[in-house]
Amino acid sequence: MTKIAPSILSADFAKLGEEIKDVETAGADYIHVDVMDGHFVPNITIGPLIVDSIRPITELPLDVHLMIENPENYISAFAKAGANIITVHQESTVHLHRAVQMIKNEGVKAGVVINPATPAELIQPILADVDLILLMTVNPGFGGQEFIESVVPKIRQIAHWRQEQGLSFEIEVDGGVNKDTAKRCVDAGADVLVAGSAIFNQQDRKKAIETILYHT
Numbered sequence: 688m689t690k691i692a693p694s695i696l697s698a699d700f701a702k703l704g705e706e707i708k709d710v711e712t713a714g715a716d717y718i719h720v721d722v723m724d725g726h727f728v729p730n731i732t733i734g735p736l737i738v739d740s741i742r743p744i745t746e747l748p749l750d751v752h753l754m755i756e757n758p759e760n761y762i763s764a765f766a767k768a769g770a771n772i773i774t775v776h777q778e779s780t781v782h783l784h785r786a787v788q789m790i791k792n793e794g795v796k797a798g799v800v801i802n803p804a805t806p807a808e809l810i811q812p813i814l815a816d817v818d819l820i821l822l823m824t825v826n827p828g829f830g831g832q833e834f835i836e837s838v839v840p841k842i843r844q845i846a847h848w849r850q851e852q853g854l855s856f857e858i859e860v861d862g863g864v865n866k867d868t869a870k871r872c873v874d875a876g877a878d879v880l881v882a883g884s885a886i887f888n889q890q891d892r893k894k895a896i897e898t899i900l901y902h903t
């Protein structure tokens with residue numbers, strides 16, 4: 688069963704609590720939280736304070752996607768704020784295993800993310816240590832960008848290695864996911880679809896989620 692993780696980046700931040708409740712009722716599996724620092728990506732968004740304040744709003748796992756430099760310095764703060772999954776970019780740290788271990792030591796599920804131009808081979812050595820691999824299908828920084836088609840073979844490659852090695856991490860995709868692109872991701876092996884604009888830009892979030900899943 689494919690999971691759906693609405694990205695609150697495209698929500699109305701003036702009523703963030705209601706927006707989260709709305710997608711929870713609409714059938715979301717995770718709430719995807721995009722953390723940006725204005726250095727690793729050219730945008731600034733959410734800190735641990737916001738994660739802490741949305742934590743009591745929902746029972747769903749908070750899937751916290753760190754797009755920040757020096758992620759090791761903030762893992763503990765996001766874990767204590769209530770993150771259930773924390774993903775770090777391979778490109779953001781030279782000590783990836785250490786970052787993953789720090790996440791696990793907090794009792795949180797650990798994920799690793801790669802940008803569209805980063806080869807899958809660079810995360811091959813960490814596959815056995817993670818709960819989730821997130822493949823960016825846009826360059827991170829903004830919602831509403833166009834899906835980068837060349838990532839699809841990379842989804843297939845990661846899914847192949849997972850099967851070959853008997854591993855069970857989830858494969859998540861993020862960026863430009865909508866009713867036209869979701870199927871190609873799921874067919875290639877994606878288990879979790881992050882979608883921001885395709886859900887929050889629609890009035891009826893239940894219908895928006897169903898439309899994406901119906902086309903997979």
Ligand code: DX5
Pocket residue numbers: 694696697719721752825826827828829830831832861862863864881882883884885
């Ligand atoms: C991009 C973020 C995504 C973004 C997806 O940097 O990581 O989670 O919100 O937005 P859409 O679905 O609109 O491409």
Ligand code: ZN
Pocket residue numbers: 694719720721752861881
């Ligand atoms: Zn994201």
